[in-house]
Amino acid sequence: MxxxxxxxxxxxxxxxxxxxxxxxxxxxxxxxxxxxxxxxxxxxxxxxxxxxxxxxxxxxxxxxxxxxxxxxxxxxxxxxxREPVAYILGYKEFYSLEIRVAPSVLIPRPETESVVSAALELIGNRPGLRLCDIGTGSGAIALAIAANLPTAKITATDISSEALLIARDNAARLRVLSRVDFRLADCWEPLDNVEPIGTFDLIVSNPPYVQDNEIELLAPEIRCYEPRLALSGGFDGLKFYRRIATQLRQYIHKGGFVVLEIGAAQATAVSEIMIAAGAVGVNLKSDLAGLPRVVVAAF
Ligand SMILES: C[S@@+](CC[C@H](N)C(=O)[O-])C[C@H]1O[C@@H](n2cnc3c(N)ncnc32)[C@H](O)[C@@H]1O
Known part of the structure:
Protein backbone atom coordinates (compact mmCIF):
# COMPACT_ATOMS: atom_id res chain seq x y z
CA MET A 1 0.00 0.00 0.00
CA ARG A 82 22.75 15.83 16.74
CA GLU A 83 25.68 13.64 15.73
CA PRO A 84 26.39 14.41 12.05
CA VAL A 85 25.12 11.86 9.51
CA ALA A 86 28.65 11.44 8.09
CA TYR A 87 30.06 10.29 11.46
CA ILE A 88 27.15 7.86 11.86
CA LEU A 89 27.72 6.42 8.36
CA GLY A 90 31.51 6.61 8.72
CA TYR A 91 32.06 8.25 5.34
CA LYS A 92 31.36 11.36 3.25
CA GLU A 93 31.40 11.80 -0.51
CA PHE A 94 33.92 14.42 -1.62
CA TYR A 95 34.85 15.20 -5.22
CA SER A 96 33.14 11.91 -6.20
CA LEU A 97 35.36 9.94 -3.79
CA GLU A 98 34.18 8.09 -0.71
CA ILE A 99 36.19 9.54 2.16
CA ARG A 100 36.20 7.71 5.50
CA VAL A 101 35.57 10.04 8.44
CA ALA A 102 35.68 9.72 12.23
CA PRO A 103 35.39 12.29 15.04
CA SER A 104 39.14 13.01 14.82
CA VAL A 105 38.69 14.63 11.39
CA LEU A 106 36.56 17.43 9.99
CA ILE A 107 33.82 16.20 7.66
CA PRO A 108 34.84 17.41 4.18
CA ARG A 109 32.50 20.16 2.95
CA PRO A 110 31.13 20.76 -0.57
CA GLU A 111 32.68 24.27 -0.61
CA THR A 112 36.13 22.71 -0.18
CA GLU A 113 35.70 21.06 -3.58
CA SER A 114 36.37 24.55 -5.02
CA VAL A 115 39.89 24.40 -3.57
CA VAL A 116 40.46 21.16 -5.51
CA SER A 117 38.99 22.58 -8.74
CA ALA A 118 41.07 25.75 -8.45
CA ALA A 119 44.24 23.70 -7.83
CA LEU A 120 43.57 21.36 -10.77
CA GLU A 121 42.83 24.32 -13.08
CA LEU A 122 46.09 26.01 -12.10
CA ILE A 123 48.36 23.03 -12.59
CA GLY A 124 46.68 21.41 -15.58
CA ASN A 125 48.64 18.40 -16.79
CA ARG A 126 52.15 19.56 -15.88
CA PRO A 127 53.98 16.35 -14.87
CA GLY A 128 56.03 15.89 -11.69
CA LEU A 129 54.60 18.84 -9.79
CA ARG A 130 55.22 19.02 -6.06
CA LEU A 131 52.25 19.89 -3.96
CA CYS A 132 51.56 20.34 -0.24
CA ASP A 133 48.23 20.17 1.62
CA ILE A 134 48.55 21.79 5.05
CA GLY A 135 46.07 20.49 7.66
CA THR A 136 44.93 17.56 5.57
CA GLY A 137 42.44 16.10 8.09
CA SER A 138 40.72 13.16 6.36
CA GLY A 139 43.03 13.77 3.38
CA ALA A 140 40.11 15.02 1.29
CA ILE A 141 41.91 17.75 -0.70
CA ALA A 142 45.21 15.89 -1.15
CA LEU A 143 43.47 12.68 -2.19
CA ALA A 144 41.08 14.35 -4.63
CA ILE A 145 44.08 16.00 -6.30
CA ALA A 146 46.07 12.73 -6.24
CA ALA A 147 43.15 10.85 -7.81
CA ASN A 148 42.92 13.40 -10.63
CA LEU A 149 46.61 14.06 -11.19
CA PRO A 150 48.53 10.77 -11.35
CA THR A 151 51.95 12.39 -11.79
CA ALA A 152 51.82 14.85 -8.88
CA LYS A 153 54.02 14.29 -5.83
CA ILE A 154 52.01 15.25 -2.79
CA THR A 155 52.93 15.98 0.82
CA ALA A 156 50.03 16.17 3.27
CA THR A 157 50.54 17.44 6.82
CA ASP A 158 48.52 17.59 9.99
CA ILE A 159 49.27 18.27 13.65
CA SER A 160 46.88 15.46 14.63
CA SER A 161 48.34 11.96 14.44
CA GLU A 162 44.80 10.55 14.70
CA ALA A 163 43.75 12.53 11.63
CA LEU A 164 46.81 11.25 9.75
CA LEU A 165 45.79 7.63 10.49
CA ILE A 166 42.42 8.26 8.85
CA ALA A 167 44.03 10.13 5.93
CA ARG A 168 46.50 7.26 5.32
CA ASP A 169 43.68 4.75 5.43
CA ASN A 170 41.73 6.80 2.88
CA ALA A 171 44.81 7.02 0.64
CA ALA A 172 45.27 3.25 0.79
CA ARG A 173 41.61 2.57 -0.04
CA LEU A 174 41.80 5.02 -2.96
CA ARG A 175 45.07 3.39 -4.11
CA VAL A 176 47.16 6.56 -3.99
CA LEU A 177 49.14 5.89 -0.79
CA SER A 178 52.45 5.54 -2.64
CA ARG A 179 52.03 9.04 -4.08
CA VAL A 180 51.21 10.91 -0.86
CA ASP A 181 53.80 11.55 1.84
CA PHE A 182 51.88 12.09 5.09
CA ARG A 183 53.77 14.13 7.67
CA LEU A 184 53.06 15.04 11.26
CA ALA A 185 53.78 18.77 11.40
CA ASP A 186 52.83 21.93 13.23
CA CYS A 187 52.23 24.06 10.15
CA TRP A 188 55.75 24.17 8.60
CA GLU A 189 57.42 22.56 11.63
CA PRO A 190 57.94 18.77 11.20
CA LEU A 191 57.10 16.83 14.37
CA ASP A 192 57.80 13.32 13.08
CA ASN A 193 61.48 13.50 12.15
CA VAL A 194 64.11 16.09 11.37
CA GLU A 195 63.57 16.14 7.63
CA PRO A 196 62.09 19.42 6.41
CA ILE A 197 58.74 19.04 4.65
CA GLY A 198 60.13 20.17 1.30
CA THR A 199 59.51 22.89 -1.28
CA PHE A 200 56.48 23.06 -3.57
CA ASP A 201 54.94 24.35 -6.79
CA LEU A 202 51.50 24.46 -5.21
CA ILE A 203 50.40 24.78 -1.59
CA VAL A 204 46.76 24.18 -0.70
CA SER A 205 45.05 24.48 2.64
CA ASN A 206 41.68 24.60 4.30
CA PRO A 207 43.00 25.72 7.67
CA PRO A 208 40.93 26.16 10.84
CA TYR A 209 39.35 29.62 10.33
CA VAL A 210 36.47 30.05 12.77
CA GLN A 211 36.86 32.93 15.22
CA ASP A 212 37.19 31.41 18.69
CA ASN A 213 34.23 33.39 20.08
CA GLU A 214 32.00 32.12 17.24
CA ILE A 215 32.55 28.41 17.83
CA GLU A 216 29.84 28.28 20.49
CA LEU A 217 27.36 29.81 18.01
CA LEU A 218 27.81 26.99 15.48
CA ALA A 219 25.25 24.19 15.02
CA PRO A 220 25.52 21.37 17.60
CA GLU A 221 26.62 19.02 14.81
CA ILE A 222 29.79 21.12 14.46
CA ARG A 223 30.51 22.50 17.92
CA CYS A 224 29.76 19.28 19.85
CA TYR A 225 31.22 16.72 17.40
CA GLU A 226 33.85 18.11 15.06
CA PRO A 227 37.43 18.53 16.37
CA ARG A 228 38.16 21.96 17.92
CA LEU A 229 41.61 21.69 16.39
CA ALA A 230 39.98 21.72 12.95
CA LEU A 231 37.81 24.77 13.71
CA SER A 232 39.68 27.18 15.92
CA GLY A 233 41.34 30.00 13.98
CA GLY A 234 42.23 32.18 16.99
CA PHE A 235 40.57 35.40 18.13
CA ASP A 236 40.00 36.74 14.59
CA GLY A 237 39.98 33.45 12.66
CA LEU A 238 43.17 34.43 10.81
CA LYS A 239 45.82 32.77 12.98
CA PHE A 240 46.65 30.01 10.48
CA TYR A 241 46.79 32.23 7.43
CA ARG A 242 49.40 34.30 9.27
CA ARG A 243 51.32 31.17 10.30
CA ILE A 244 51.27 29.81 6.76
CA ALA A 245 52.43 33.20 5.47
CA THR A 246 55.35 33.57 7.89
CA GLN A 247 57.73 31.15 6.18
CA LEU A 248 55.90 30.76 2.89
CA ARG A 249 58.72 32.13 0.71
CA GLN A 250 60.98 29.28 1.94
CA TYR A 251 58.49 26.63 0.78
CA ILE A 252 57.00 27.91 -2.48
CA HIS A 253 58.87 27.82 -5.79
CA LYS A 254 59.00 30.99 -7.88
CA GLY A 255 56.01 30.87 -10.25
CA GLY A 256 54.09 28.71 -7.76
CA PHE A 257 50.62 29.19 -6.27
CA VAL A 258 48.91 29.06 -2.89
CA VAL A 259 45.22 28.10 -2.81
CA LEU A 260 43.39 28.71 0.47
CA GLU A 261 39.83 28.16 1.58
CA ILE A 262 38.58 31.14 3.59
CA GLY A 263 35.56 32.15 5.64
CA ALA A 264 33.06 34.28 3.68
CA ALA A 265 34.19 37.52 5.41
CA GLN A 266 37.94 36.89 5.25
CA ALA A 267 38.77 37.68 1.59
CA THR A 268 40.34 41.10 2.14
CA ALA A 269 42.30 40.12 5.23
CA VAL A 270 43.68 36.89 3.73
CA SER A 271 44.54 38.62 0.41
CA GLU A 272 46.49 41.26 2.35
CA ILE A 273 48.31 38.56 4.32
CA MET A 274 49.33 36.86 1.04
CA ILE A 275 50.49 40.14 -0.56
CA ALA A 276 52.54 40.94 2.55
CA ALA A 277 54.07 37.43 2.27
CA GLY A 278 55.29 38.25 -1.26
CA ALA A 279 52.40 37.21 -3.56
CA VAL A 280 52.60 38.96 -6.93
CA GLY A 281 48.86 38.63 -7.55
CA VAL A 282 45.74 37.45 -5.75
CA ASN A 283 42.46 36.13 -7.18
CA LEU A 284 39.23 35.21 -5.43
CA LYS A 285 36.85 32.35 -6.29
CA SER A 286 33.25 32.61 -5.15
CA ASP A 287 30.75 29.94 -4.17
CA LEU A 288 27.29 29.51 -5.73
CA ALA A 289 25.92 32.21 -3.42
CA GLY A 290 28.53 34.64 -4.80
CA LEU A 291 30.57 34.71 -1.58
CA PRO A 292 34.38 34.61 -1.91
CA ARG A 293 35.52 31.28 -0.42
CA VAL A 294 38.90 30.62 -2.06
CA VAL A 295 41.99 32.83 -2.33
CA VAL A 296 44.48 32.00 -5.09
CA ALA A 297 47.83 33.73 -4.60
CA ALA A 298 50.59 33.69 -7.25
CA PHE A 299 54.26 33.84 -6.15
C1 LIG B 1 39.43 22.83 8.65
S1 LIG B 1 40.28 21.28 8.87
C2 LIG B 1 40.52 20.82 7.18
C3 LIG B 1 40.61 19.35 6.96
C4 LIG B 1 40.65 18.93 5.48
N1 LIG B 1 41.77 19.55 4.81
C5 LIG B 1 39.36 19.32 4.78
O1 LIG B 1 39.38 20.31 4.03
O2 LIG B 1 38.33 18.67 4.98
C6 LIG B 1 41.84 21.85 9.40
C7 LIG B 1 42.89 20.78 9.71
O3 LIG B 1 44.08 21.45 10.18
C8 LIG B 1 44.69 20.68 11.19
N2 LIG B 1 45.52 21.55 12.01
C9 LIG B 1 45.15 22.33 13.05
N3 LIG B 1 46.22 22.97 13.55
C10 LIG B 1 47.28 22.62 12.80
C11 LIG B 1 48.67 22.95 12.82
N4 LIG B 1 49.18 23.79 13.72
N5 LIG B 1 49.47 22.39 11.89
C12 LIG B 1 48.99 21.52 10.98
N6 LIG B 1 47.69 21.15 10.91
C13 LIG B 1 46.84 21.70 11.81
C14 LIG B 1 43.51 20.08 11.95
O4 LIG B 1 43.91 18.93 12.68
C15 LIG B 1 42.53 19.78 10.80
O5 LIG B 1 42.70 18.47 10.33
Whole structure:
Protein backbone atom coordinates (compact mmCIF):
# COMPACT_ATOMS: atom_id res chain seq x y z
CA MET A 1 0.00 0.00 0.00
CA UNK A 2 1.22 3.52 -0.81
CA UNK A 3 1.22 5.74 2.27
CA UNK A 4 1.41 9.51 2.38
CA UNK A 5 3.39 11.38 5.03
CA UNK A 6 4.80 14.90 5.44
CA UNK A 7 8.36 15.95 6.14
CA UNK A 8 9.26 18.72 8.59
CA UNK A 9 8.97 21.31 5.80
CA UNK A 10 5.44 20.21 4.99
CA UNK A 11 6.50 18.45 1.78
CA UNK A 12 4.49 15.36 0.87
CA UNK A 13 6.24 11.99 0.68
CA UNK A 14 4.87 8.75 -0.69
CA UNK A 15 6.40 5.51 0.49
CA UNK A 16 5.32 1.93 0.79
CA UNK A 17 4.89 -0.47 3.65
CA UNK A 18 7.02 -0.64 6.77
CA UNK A 19 9.53 1.92 5.45
CA UNK A 20 6.77 4.55 5.46
CA UNK A 21 5.92 4.01 9.09
CA UNK A 22 9.55 3.88 10.24
CA UNK A 23 10.42 7.00 8.27
CA UNK A 24 7.41 8.96 9.48
CA UNK A 25 8.21 8.20 13.14
CA UNK A 26 11.94 8.91 12.76
CA UNK A 27 11.26 12.16 10.88
CA UNK A 28 9.01 13.40 13.68
CA UNK A 29 11.63 12.52 16.28
CA UNK A 30 14.49 14.15 14.39
CA UNK A 31 12.47 17.29 13.64
CA UNK A 32 11.58 17.57 17.35
CA UNK A 33 15.31 17.38 18.13
CA UNK A 34 15.89 20.36 15.80
CA UNK A 35 17.42 18.43 12.87
CA UNK A 36 17.01 20.57 9.75
CA UNK A 37 16.65 17.91 7.04
CA UNK A 38 14.92 15.35 9.21
CA UNK A 39 13.21 13.45 6.40
CA UNK A 40 16.28 13.21 4.19
CA UNK A 41 18.49 12.13 7.08
CA UNK A 42 15.97 9.45 8.10
CA UNK A 43 15.91 8.11 4.53
CA UNK A 44 19.72 8.04 4.27
CA UNK A 45 20.05 6.25 7.61
CA UNK A 46 17.31 3.72 6.86
CA UNK A 47 18.89 2.91 3.48
CA UNK A 48 22.25 2.44 5.26
CA UNK A 49 20.63 0.20 7.92
CA UNK A 50 19.05 -1.92 5.16
CA UNK A 51 22.26 -1.86 3.04
CA UNK A 52 20.32 -0.71 0.01
CA UNK A 53 19.99 2.51 -1.98
CA UNK A 54 17.46 5.22 -1.08
CA UNK A 55 15.69 4.53 -4.39
CA UNK A 56 15.25 0.82 -3.57
CA UNK A 57 14.02 1.71 -0.12
CA UNK A 58 11.55 4.31 -1.31
CA UNK A 59 9.90 2.09 -3.90
CA UNK A 60 9.44 -0.61 -1.28
CA UNK A 61 11.77 -3.03 -3.06
CA UNK A 62 13.71 -3.91 0.08
CA UNK A 63 12.85 -5.90 3.18
CA UNK A 64 13.38 -4.38 6.59
CA UNK A 65 14.23 -7.21 8.96
CA UNK A 66 14.54 -6.97 12.74
CA UNK A 67 18.30 -6.40 12.64
CA UNK A 68 17.97 -3.55 10.14
CA UNK A 69 15.22 -2.00 12.26
CA UNK A 70 17.45 -2.13 15.36
CA UNK A 71 20.39 -0.66 13.45
CA UNK A 72 18.15 2.13 12.20
CA UNK A 73 16.78 2.93 15.66
CA UNK A 74 20.32 3.10 17.10
CA UNK A 75 21.36 5.48 14.29
CA UNK A 76 18.28 7.66 14.78
CA UNK A 77 19.15 7.86 18.50
CA UNK A 78 22.61 9.19 17.59
CA UNK A 79 21.18 11.64 15.05
CA UNK A 80 18.65 12.89 17.63
CA UNK A 81 21.66 13.82 19.78
CA ARG A 82 22.75 15.83 16.74
CA GLU A 83 25.68 13.64 15.73
CA PRO A 84 26.39 14.41 12.05
CA VAL A 85 25.12 11.86 9.51
CA ALA A 86 28.65 11.44 8.09
CA TYR A 87 30.06 10.29 11.46
CA ILE A 88 27.15 7.86 11.86
CA LEU A 89 27.72 6.42 8.36
CA GLY A 90 31.51 6.61 8.72
CA TYR A 91 32.06 8.25 5.34
CA LYS A 92 31.36 11.36 3.25
CA GLU A 93 31.40 11.80 -0.51
CA PHE A 94 33.92 14.42 -1.62
CA TYR A 95 34.85 15.20 -5.22
CA SER A 96 33.14 11.91 -6.20
CA LEU A 97 35.36 9.94 -3.79
CA GLU A 98 34.18 8.09 -0.71
CA ILE A 99 36.19 9.54 2.16
CA ARG A 100 36.20 7.71 5.50
CA VAL A 101 35.57 10.04 8.44
CA ALA A 102 35.68 9.72 12.23
CA PRO A 103 35.39 12.29 15.04
CA SER A 104 39.14 13.01 14.82
CA VAL A 105 38.69 14.63 11.39
CA LEU A 106 36.56 17.43 9.99
CA ILE A 107 33.82 16.20 7.66
CA PRO A 108 34.84 17.41 4.18
CA ARG A 109 32.50 20.16 2.95
CA PRO A 110 31.13 20.76 -0.57
CA GLU A 111 32.68 24.27 -0.61
CA THR A 112 36.13 22.71 -0.18
CA GLU A 113 35.70 21.06 -3.58
CA SER A 114 36.37 24.55 -5.02
CA VAL A 115 39.89 24.40 -3.57
CA VAL A 116 40.46 21.16 -5.51
CA SER A 117 38.99 22.58 -8.74
CA ALA A 118 41.07 25.75 -8.45
CA ALA A 119 44.24 23.70 -7.83
CA LEU A 120 43.57 21.36 -10.77
CA GLU A 121 42.83 24.32 -13.08
CA LEU A 122 46.09 26.01 -12.10
CA ILE A 123 48.36 23.03 -12.59
CA GLY A 124 46.68 21.41 -15.58
CA ASN A 125 48.64 18.40 -16.79
CA ARG A 126 52.15 19.56 -15.88
CA PRO A 127 53.98 16.35 -14.87
CA GLY A 128 56.03 15.89 -11.69
CA LEU A 129 54.60 18.84 -9.79
CA ARG A 130 55.22 19.02 -6.06
CA LEU A 131 52.25 19.89 -3.96
CA CYS A 132 51.56 20.34 -0.24
CA ASP A 133 48.23 20.17 1.62
CA ILE A 134 48.55 21.79 5.05
CA GLY A 135 46.07 20.49 7.66
CA THR A 136 44.93 17.56 5.57
CA GLY A 137 42.44 16.10 8.09
CA SER A 138 40.72 13.16 6.36
CA GLY A 139 43.03 13.77 3.38
CA ALA A 140 40.11 15.02 1.29
CA ILE A 141 41.91 17.75 -0.70
CA ALA A 142 45.21 15.89 -1.15
CA LEU A 143 43.47 12.68 -2.19
CA ALA A 144 41.08 14.35 -4.63
CA ILE A 145 44.08 16.00 -6.30
CA ALA A 146 46.07 12.73 -6.24
CA ALA A 147 43.15 10.85 -7.81
CA ASN A 148 42.92 13.40 -10.63
CA LEU A 149 46.61 14.06 -11.19
CA PRO A 150 48.53 10.77 -11.35
CA THR A 151 51.95 12.39 -11.79
CA ALA A 152 51.82 14.85 -8.88
CA LYS A 153 54.02 14.29 -5.83
CA ILE A 154 52.01 15.25 -2.79
CA THR A 155 52.93 15.98 0.82
CA ALA A 156 50.03 16.17 3.27
CA THR A 157 50.54 17.44 6.82
CA ASP A 158 48.52 17.59 9.99
CA ILE A 159 49.27 18.27 13.65
CA SER A 160 46.88 15.46 14.63
CA SER A 161 48.34 11.96 14.44
CA GLU A 162 44.80 10.55 14.70
CA ALA A 163 43.75 12.53 11.63
CA LEU A 164 46.81 11.25 9.75
CA LEU A 165 45.79 7.63 10.49
CA ILE A 166 42.42 8.26 8.85
CA ALA A 167 44.03 10.13 5.93
CA ARG A 168 46.50 7.26 5.32
CA ASP A 169 43.68 4.75 5.43
CA ASN A 170 41.73 6.80 2.88
CA ALA A 171 44.81 7.02 0.64
CA ALA A 172 45.27 3.25 0.79
CA ARG A 173 41.61 2.57 -0.04
CA LEU A 174 41.80 5.02 -2.96
CA ARG A 175 45.07 3.39 -4.11
CA VAL A 176 47.16 6.56 -3.99
CA LEU A 177 49.14 5.89 -0.79
CA SER A 178 52.45 5.54 -2.64
CA ARG A 179 52.03 9.04 -4.08
CA VAL A 180 51.21 10.91 -0.86
CA ASP A 181 53.80 11.55 1.84
CA PHE A 182 51.88 12.09 5.09
CA ARG A 183 53.77 14.13 7.67
CA LEU A 184 53.06 15.04 11.26
CA ALA A 185 53.78 18.77 11.40
CA ASP A 186 52.83 21.93 13.23
CA CYS A 187 52.23 24.06 10.15
CA TRP A 188 55.75 24.17 8.60
CA GLU A 189 57.42 22.56 11.63
CA PRO A 190 57.94 18.77 11.20
CA LEU A 191 57.10 16.83 14.37
CA ASP A 192 57.80 13.32 13.08
CA ASN A 193 61.48 13.50 12.15
CA VAL A 194 64.11 16.09 11.37
CA GLU A 195 63.57 16.14 7.63
CA PRO A 196 62.09 19.42 6.41
CA ILE A 197 58.74 19.04 4.65
CA GLY A 198 60.13 20.17 1.30
CA THR A 199 59.51 22.89 -1.28
CA PHE A 200 56.48 23.06 -3.57
CA ASP A 201 54.94 24.35 -6.79
CA LEU A 202 51.50 24.46 -5.21
CA ILE A 203 50.40 24.78 -1.59
CA VAL A 204 46.76 24.18 -0.70
CA SER A 205 45.05 24.48 2.64
CA ASN A 206 41.68 24.60 4.30
CA PRO A 207 43.00 25.72 7.67
CA PRO A 208 40.93 26.16 10.84
CA TYR A 209 39.35 29.62 10.33
CA VAL A 210 36.47 30.05 12.77
CA GLN A 211 36.86 32.93 15.22
CA ASP A 212 37.19 31.41 18.69
CA ASN A 213 34.23 33.39 20.08
CA GLU A 214 32.00 32.12 17.24
CA ILE A 215 32.55 28.41 17.83
CA GLU A 216 29.84 28.28 20.49
CA LEU A 217 27.36 29.81 18.01
CA LEU A 218 27.81 26.99 15.48
CA ALA A 219 25.25 24.19 15.02
CA PRO A 220 25.52 21.37 17.60
CA GLU A 221 26.62 19.02 14.81
CA ILE A 222 29.79 21.12 14.46
CA ARG A 223 30.51 22.50 17.92
CA CYS A 224 29.76 19.28 19.85
CA TYR A 225 31.22 16.72 17.40
CA GLU A 226 33.85 18.11 15.06
CA PRO A 227 37.43 18.53 16.37
CA ARG A 228 38.16 21.96 17.92
CA LEU A 229 41.61 21.69 16.39
CA ALA A 230 39.98 21.72 12.95
CA LEU A 231 37.81 24.77 13.71
CA SER A 232 39.68 27.18 15.92
CA GLY A 233 41.34 30.00 13.98
CA GLY A 234 42.23 32.18 16.99
CA PHE A 235 40.57 35.40 18.13
CA ASP A 236 40.00 36.74 14.59
CA GLY A 237 39.98 33.45 12.66
CA LEU A 238 43.17 34.43 10.81
CA LYS A 239 45.82 32.77 12.98
CA PHE A 240 46.65 30.01 10.48
CA TYR A 241 46.79 32.23 7.43
CA ARG A 242 49.40 34.30 9.27
CA ARG A 243 51.32 31.17 10.30
CA ILE A 244 51.27 29.81 6.76
CA ALA A 245 52.43 33.20 5.47
CA THR A 246 55.35 33.57 7.89
CA GLN A 247 57.73 31.15 6.18
CA LEU A 248 55.90 30.76 2.89
CA ARG A 249 58.72 32.13 0.71
CA GLN A 250 60.98 29.28 1.94
CA TYR A 251 58.49 26.63 0.78
CA ILE A 252 57.00 27.91 -2.48
CA HIS A 253 58.87 27.82 -5.79
CA LYS A 254 59.00 30.99 -7.88
CA GLY A 255 56.01 30.87 -10.25
CA GLY A 256 54.09 28.71 -7.76
CA PHE A 257 50.62 29.19 -6.27
CA VAL A 258 48.91 29.06 -2.89
CA VAL A 259 45.22 28.10 -2.81
CA LEU A 260 43.39 28.71 0.47
CA GLU A 261 39.83 28.16 1.58
CA ILE A 262 38.58 31.14 3.59
CA GLY A 263 35.56 32.15 5.64
CA ALA A 264 33.06 34.28 3.68
CA ALA A 265 34.19 37.52 5.41
CA GLN A 266 37.94 36.89 5.25
CA ALA A 267 38.77 37.68 1.59
CA THR A 268 40.34 41.10 2.14
CA ALA A 269 42.30 40.12 5.23
CA VAL A 270 43.68 36.89 3.73
CA SER A 271 44.54 38.62 0.41
CA GLU A 272 46.49 41.26 2.35
CA ILE A 273 48.31 38.56 4.32
CA MET A 274 49.33 36.86 1.04
CA ILE A 275 50.49 40.14 -0.56
CA ALA A 276 52.54 40.94 2.55
CA ALA A 277 54.07 37.43 2.27
CA GLY A 278 55.29 38.25 -1.26
CA ALA A 279 52.40 37.21 -3.56
CA VAL A 280 52.60 38.96 -6.93
CA GLY A 281 48.86 38.63 -7.55
CA VAL A 282 45.74 37.45 -5.75
CA ASN A 283 42.46 36.13 -7.18
CA LEU A 284 39.23 35.21 -5.43
CA LYS A 285 36.85 32.35 -6.29
CA SER A 286 33.25 32.61 -5.15
CA ASP A 287 30.75 29.94 -4.17
CA LEU A 288 27.29 29.51 -5.73
CA ALA A 289 25.92 32.21 -3.42
CA GLY A 290 28.53 34.64 -4.80
CA LEU A 291 30.57 34.71 -1.58
CA PRO A 292 34.38 34.61 -1.91
CA ARG A 293 35.52 31.28 -0.42
CA VAL A 294 38.90 30.62 -2.06
CA VAL A 295 41.99 32.83 -2.33
CA VAL A 296 44.48 32.00 -5.09
CA ALA A 297 47.83 33.73 -4.60
CA ALA A 298 50.59 33.69 -7.25
CA PHE A 299 54.26 33.84 -6.15
C1 LIG B 1 39.43 22.83 8.65
S1 LIG B 1 40.28 21.28 8.87
C2 LIG B 1 40.52 20.82 7.18
C3 LIG B 1 40.61 19.35 6.96
C4 LIG B 1 40.65 18.93 5.48
N1 LIG B 1 41.77 19.55 4.81
C5 LIG B 1 39.36 19.32 4.78
O1 LIG B 1 39.38 20.31 4.03
O2 LIG B 1 38.33 18.67 4.98
C6 LIG B 1 41.84 21.85 9.40
C7 LIG B 1 42.89 20.78 9.71
O3 LIG B 1 44.08 21.45 10.18
C8 LIG B 1 44.69 20.68 11.19
N2 LIG B 1 45.52 21.55 12.01
C9 LIG B 1 45.15 22.33 13.05
N3 LIG B 1 46.22 22.97 13.55
C10 LIG B 1 47.28 22.62 12.80
C11 LIG B 1 48.67 22.95 12.82
N4 LIG B 1 49.18 23.79 13.72
N5 LIG B 1 49.47 22.39 11.89
C12 LIG B 1 48.99 21.52 10.98
N6 LIG B 1 47.69 21.15 10.91
C13 LIG B 1 46.84 21.70 11.81
C14 LIG B 1 43.51 20.08 11.95
O4 LIG B 1 43.91 18.93 12.68
C15 LIG B 1 42.53 19.78 10.80
O5 LIG B 1 42.70 18.47 10.33
Missing amino acids: LEKSFDNRGKENYHRGPAARLLAKATTELAAAGVEDARLDAEILLAHACQCSRAELLCGAHDIDEEARERFEAMIGRRRR
